[in-house]
Amino acid sequence: MSNNIKIPSVALIPQGNIESYLRMINTYPMLSAEEEKALGEKLYYHDDVDAARQLILSHLRFVAHVARGYSGYGLPQADLIQEGNIGLMKAVRRFNPEMGVRLVSFAVHWIKAEIHEYVLKNWRIVxxxxxxxxxxxxxxxxxxxxxxxxxxxxxxxxxxxxxxxxxxxxxxxxxxxxxxxxxxxxxxxxxxxxxxxxxxxxxDSSSDFSKSIENDNWENDATDKLHDALSQLDQRSQDIIKARWLDVDDSKSTLQELATKYNVSAERVRQLEKNALQKLRVAIEA
CATH class of the missing domain: 1.10.10 (Arc Repressor Mutant, subunit A)
Known part of the structure; x- marks a missing residue:
């Protein structure tokens, strides 16, 4: 069914006095079973937009009747009717006259579904x-x-x-x-x-979101600088720094263990470590 159904907006969206709206929609004639079936066939088989308009207008009073049953929720009656009208339009779009039921019996489920959804969304903030x-x-x-x-x-x-x-x-x-x-x-x-x-x-006064972001950025920046600084050291100095300070899986290596590994004195390993740490400090603080 086409979406270009020309229906007066005031008929679908109640404005101003509700009583005036109810009087207006009651001026649209109700349809007999034969008239409804004929209009339904025009819509279903020929996509007749005017037939859809007549079906909708003739059932607006029924929507208002259903919406009145939800007045106990403290929500605007006009809004309840408007949501119900949306359900009516959806029902008309799906109505098959060959099903052997009146449109009102078919549409009531769609009308209530839209009103239910509106009530649940607006009756409470939560x-x-x-x-x-x-x-x-x-x-x-x-x-x-x-x-x-x-x-x-x-x-x-x-x-x-x-x-x-x-x-x-x-x-x-x-x-x-x-x-x-x-x-x-x-x-x-x-x-x-x-x-x-x-x-x-x-x-939460115990948490400083901006400070957390600042700390995370600082740690990430420091990690990147440390990685770059390490890559500038020779391989032996890198191994010494990692074994003495960065390895987390194994225990910290002693100067003597590294001296034996590289076949130098423990004092030489200490000097290499000191020089490497100095280079790292300069690179990170730059």
């Missing part, structure tokens, strides 16, 4: 439900709480049995739903008993 099972529990639990209020121990068991989940799942979701968002910014309230905003205590 998501209360992320998995499919948690989302199902979230909305089922909302319905149960409207009937039971705050849960007692026995009521938790009843709800768990009704929804086919564990008591732990019910208690955890109830806890998430009952949690309140806290402002990150500083509260201007001068009351000494007011809750301290997270902005005042979330900073």
């Amino acid at each position: 998501k209360v439900a992320t998995t499919k099972a948690q989302r199902k529990l979230f909305f089922n639990l909302r319905k149960s709480k409207q009937r039971l209020g705050w849960f007692s121990h026995d009521e938790v068991g009843i709800v768990a049995d009704e929804l086919g989940v564990t008591r732990k799942d019910v208690l955890e979701m109830e806890s998430r739903m009952s949690a309140q968002d806290m402002s990150f910014d500083i509260d201007n309230d001068d009351d000494d008993n007011s809750i301290v905003a997270p902005a005042l205590y979330l900073e």
Whole structure:
């Protein structure tokens, strides 16, 4: 189906007074089963954009009816309707009139899916439900709480049995739903008993990020300079420095061990080591 369906934006995006919007969408005529099937066939087989427009406009009142059922979440009704309208458009795009069902029965799942997604993203700053099972529990639990209020121990068991989940799942979701968002910014309230905003205590004063980066850069630079300086030494001096200072796998070699290896005196090895260290120091500090 083409995406260029010309529908008045005010019909899909409620603006201003909600009551005015509801009165407007109620002016679009409802379709009989025969009319709906004929329009569905035009859209499905011939990609008729005007047929899609009529199908959408005739079902906007149904979207508003579904959205009204989610008013208990404290979210703007206009936004709920707008999300539901998106679901309606997706349903119309996929509607097959040969399935033998009315569009309203097919579209309700798409409408609710979009509204559910909006509620879960906006009801709390921190998501209360992320998995499919948690989302199902979230909305089922909302319905149960409207009937039971705050849960007692026995009521938790009843709800768990009704929804086919564990008591732990019910208690955890109830806890998430009952949690309140806290402002990150500083509260201007001068009351000494007011809750301290997270902005005042979330900073880790024991860690200096800029200093860590500076130290890492210094260590990397020093390592590179040491590598370059070592490459400028003769092979024997390199071996002496590595054996005396850099090898980590083996124990530090003694002057006598190196003297025996190179067939020189221990004093000569000490002099070579001293000269090599001096050259390394000059190269690194340059």
